[in-house]
Amino acid sequence: MQSIIDINHLFYRYEKELVLDDINLSIPEGSFLAIVGPNGSGKSTLLKLILGLLKPQKGTIVLFGQDISKFKDWQKIGYVSQKANSFNTGFPATVFEVVASGLTKRIGMFKFFKKEHAAAVNAALEAVGMEQFRCRNIGELSGGQQQRVFIARALVSDPKLLILDEPTVGVDAENVNAFYQMLCDLNTNRGITLLLVTHDIGTISDKVSHVACLNKHLHFHGETTEFEQMRMEELSKTYGHDIHLLSHQHEHGGVLK
Amino acid sequence: MIQGIFHYEFLQNAFLTGILIGFLAPLLGVFIVVRRLSLIADALSHVTLAGIAASLLIERKFAVLAGLNPLYLGMVFSVGGSLFIEKLRSVYKHYQELAIPIILSSGIGLGVIFISLANGFNTDLFSYLFGSVTAVSRTDLVVIFIISVVVVALILLLYKELFILSFDEEHAKASGIPAKTIHFIFIVMVALVIAASMRIVGILLVSSLMTLPVAASIRIAKGFKQTILFSVLFGEISVLGGLFSAYYLDLAPGGTIVIIAVLILILTIFSKKWMIKRHVQKEIGFHERS
Numbered sequence: 001m002q003s004i005i006d007i008n009h010l011f012y013r014y015e016k017e018l019v020l021d022d023i024n025l026s027i028p029e030g031s032f033l034a035i036v037g038p039n040g041s042g043k044s045t046l047l048k049l050i051l052g053l054l055k056p057q058k059g060t061i062v063l064f065g066q067d068i069s070k071f072k073d074w075q076k077i078g079y080v081s082q083k084a085n086s087f088n089t090g091f092p093a094t095v096f097e098v099v100a101s102g103l104t105k106r107i108g109m110f111k112f113f114k115k116e117h118a119a120a121v122n123a124a125l126e127a128v129g130m131e132q133f134r135c136r137n138i139g140e141l142s143g144g145q146q147q148r149v150f151i152a153r154a155l156v157s158d159p160k161l162l163i164l165d166e167p168t169v170g171v172d173a174e175n176v177n178a179f180y181q182m183l184c185d186l187n188t189n190r191g192i193t194l195l196l197v198t199h200d201i202g203t204i205s206d207k208v209s210h211v212a213c214l215n216k217h218l219h220f221h222g223e224t225t226e227f228e229q230m231r232m233e234e235l236s237k238t239y240g241h242d243i244h245l246l247s248h249q250h251e252h253g254g255v256l257k
Numbered sequence: 258m259i260q261g262i263f264h265y266e267f268l269q270n271a272f273l274t275g276i277l278i279g280f281l282a283p284l285l286g287v288f289i290v291v292r293r294l295s296l297i298a299d300a301l302s303h304v305t306l307a308g309i310a311a312s313l314l315i316e317r318k319f320a321v322l323a324g325l326n327p328l329y330l331g332m333v334f335s336v337g338g339s340l341f342i343e344k345l346r347s348v349y350k351h352y353q354e355l356a357i358p359i360i361l362s363s364g365i366g367l368g369v370i371f372i373s374l375a376n377g378f379n380t381d382l383f384s385y386l387f388g389s390v391t392a393v394s395r396t397d398l399v400v401i402f403i404i405s406v407v408v409v410a411l412i413l414l415l416y417k418e419l420f421i422l423s424f425d426e427e428h429a430k431a432s433g434i435p436a437k438t439i440h441f442i443f444i445v446m447v448a449l450v451i452a453a454s455m456r457i458v459g460i461l462l463v464s465s466l467m468t469l470p471v472a473a474s475i476r477i478a479k480g481f482k483q484t485i486l487f488s489v490l491f492g493e494i495s496v497l498g499g500l501f502s503a504y505y506l507d508l509a510p511g512g513t514i515v516i517i518a519v520l521i522l523i524l525t526i527f528s529k530k531w532m533i534k535r536h537v538q539k540e541i542g543f544h545e546r547s
Contacts, residue, residue: 051431074433081427091291091424094480101421105432110414137479157432 002029004161004193005050010059012045019045021216023059029160032187032194034204037214038239043197044082046214047165050195051079064160075106078154078162078192080147082169087146089139095149096134099124102153124156125149128182143170144179155186161193162186168200176200180207213238270393271457271500271510277405278454278466279496283474283488284412285447286467290475291423297342297444298464300357301335301451303364306460308334308452309385310371317375327385328397332452338364339448343440388459388511390504401453408446415439420481457496459511466492469518473525491521 005027012020019042027033037043048054049061052068061068064076081087099121100113107113125131128148138146147167154162164183168176180200184207186192198204205211211227213220219238220227289297311334312327338360345356372382384392412419418439421429430436447467454463470491471484478484499514506513 052433053427053430072433074431077431079428079431081425081431087425088291088293090475092475092478092481092484093420093424097420097481098424101417101424102432104417104421104429104434107417109418109435113417135479153428 003027004029004064005195006060006062007050008060008062010046010049010056010061012042012049012054012057014045019216020049023214023218025212025218025221027161027193027195027210029193030187030191031210032184032208033196033210033212034201034208035195035197035212035214036199036201036238041215041238043214044165047163047195047197050163051077075157076160078102078151078157078159080150080154080162080164080167082166091138093138094135095125095130095138095141096121098138098149099152099156102156106157120156120158121152124152127155127186128152142172144172144175147171147179148182151182151186155192159192161195163195165197166199167196168198176203180204183207215239266395267391267393268504270395270398271390272497274393274398274401275457275496275500275510276493277401278450278457279493280489281405281408281450282454282458282463282466283470283492284485285408285443285450286471286492287474287481287485287488288419288423288443289447290468290471294357295464295468296354296357296361297447298451298467300342300361300364301338301448302455302460302463303361303368304338305331305335305364305452305455305463306385307364307367307371308332309455309460310368310375310382313379313382314371314375326394326396326400328400328452328456331455332449334364335448335452336445339444340441343444384459385455386459386461386511387509388455388457388462388514390500390510393456397456404449404453408450411442411446415442419443457500457510458514459509462511462515465515465518466495469515469522470495473518473522476525476529491518494521 003026005025007023007025010020010023011018019040023046035043035046045054049056050063050068052071052074056068063071064073066073100117102124103113103117103120107117122131122134125134128151130145130148130152133141133145133149138149141149147170151162151164151167168179171179180203183194183196187194194208196204196208205224205228208224210222211220211224212218215238286298289295308331309327312325312330315322315330316325316327342356342360345359346353349355418429418434421432421434422436422439426436451463451467454466458466470488473491474484474487478487495514495518498517499510502508502513502517503510
């Protein structure tokens with residue numbers, strides 16, 4: 001299978017602290033990859049690097065066969081952030097307007113929103129089951145509904161890759177399963193490659209095709225079946241004490257990629 | 258006043274400028290308020306004050322430049338201040354609001370120095386602080402008209418980008434929107450509109466015309482476009498109502514415009530409460546019946 005993202009020997013540090021240490025990762029087209037790891041393990045930094053919000057200090061990122069510094073096709077990548085971080089719930093915008101904003105790049109600067117764009121917005125809302133909320137203000141919806149709207153916003157520009165950063169934060173427990181089921185459908189029915197950062201290891205392991213355990217280093221990267229067999233070991237390594245981790249890093253160097 | 262508009266040029270100027278400002282200030286104000294930058298207008302208006310004071314000083318010291326319209330130097334200072342704010346916001350990434358008091362106090366500091374050098378306040382300066390119906394010249398009107406055309410065209414052309422940047426900046430950047438360029442264009446527009454508004458509303462009250470109509474609109478509007486529509490409507494009602502009452506009661510228009518905007522805000526707050534109450538009563542009635 002062709003890979004959509006190829007990361008080679010990637011390093012990143014914030015001032016004195018090294019957050020990503022020699023990351024090697026490749027994501028095959030059509031896969032559903034979950035990146036798990038504790039808080040501060042560099043998951044969000046890795047996503048920001050892939051999205052071009054941060055620049056790699058060392059190492060390379062190749063997106064759709066092109067080095068990230070030359071990559072221009074950003075509409076191929078949809079992004080759903082941690083809702084709580086970047087969204088003002090009092091913002092006076094309807095669900096339709098929010099989803100339509102996902103087309104901004106595709107329509108292009110100095111050009112206007114047209115009828116065919118409205119059809120694309122409605123189709124994206126249908127795909128996430130939110131078409132009846134079209135005219136509601138985004139702040140009036142529940143956390144789970146808002147997150148569906150943000151997925152529709154990412155879907156509207158017809159991306160090949162969808163990146164989600166802990167999308168279930170603020171979604172109540174009973175809706176989490178339905179939410180992941182919807183992601184699975186997008187993956188299988190539409191062939192969209194999914195990259196998901198999450199804490200819900202238990203919930204996702206039967207839904208994703210690949211797992212990566214990250215805590216500064218990539219402790220494990222492989223298919224879910226492989227992960228299941230060595231799950232406890234991998235998780236304790238990823239979530240374990242720092243010193244413990246460092247001593248493991250050399251022993252398990254071969255597991256990385 | 259309606260008759261006066263046809264008779265007196267100064268009233269025509271004030272009225273037409275008022276209509277333009279009542280449209281522009283809330284239009285830009287919507288984007289400022291939703292991005293939680295309401296105080297930026299205050300900072301820039303105080304920088305504009307420094308520009309106007311500098312212009313009045315130059316006029317006094319150099320007789321050759323006596324005809325210089327203070328609006329121009331006011332605009333230069335305002336645009337300069339806006340660029341400094343953007344720069345400071347990138348320097349203090351985690352304290353972005355810090356840019357506002359820095360620029361605001363620098364503006365007042367400079368303004369006060371220029372005023373004292375020009376031997377203190379005079380009526381001209383007073384009209385810049387609180388607005389004046391008689392102060393608007395035909396040249397002012399022409400300049401403000403040009404600014405209006407440019408701002409409206411830019412807002413129409415960049416509406417999508419401004420919306421996505423206001424709603425979710427991280428997402429906008431991740432989808433490849435040139436955030437810096439658009440911020441830059443936007444803040445320069447704000448600076449120009451602030452400088453243009455001061456003749457009517459006055460430096461001290463300019464920011465209110467950018468925020469109060471929006472504050473009222475947000476209470477009752479559905480969606481972003483409706484928020485803009487109501488904001489502009491409230492802005493126009495405030496400006497026209499304010500100009501009428503200022504003319505008839507011989508008051509500074511800045512004050513009357515702001516007070517009408519405040520009254521509209523209070524009305525929307527109470528009407529929303531009343532609507533919620535009515536809705537709840539209906540629900541209770543429905544449950545009792547069933």
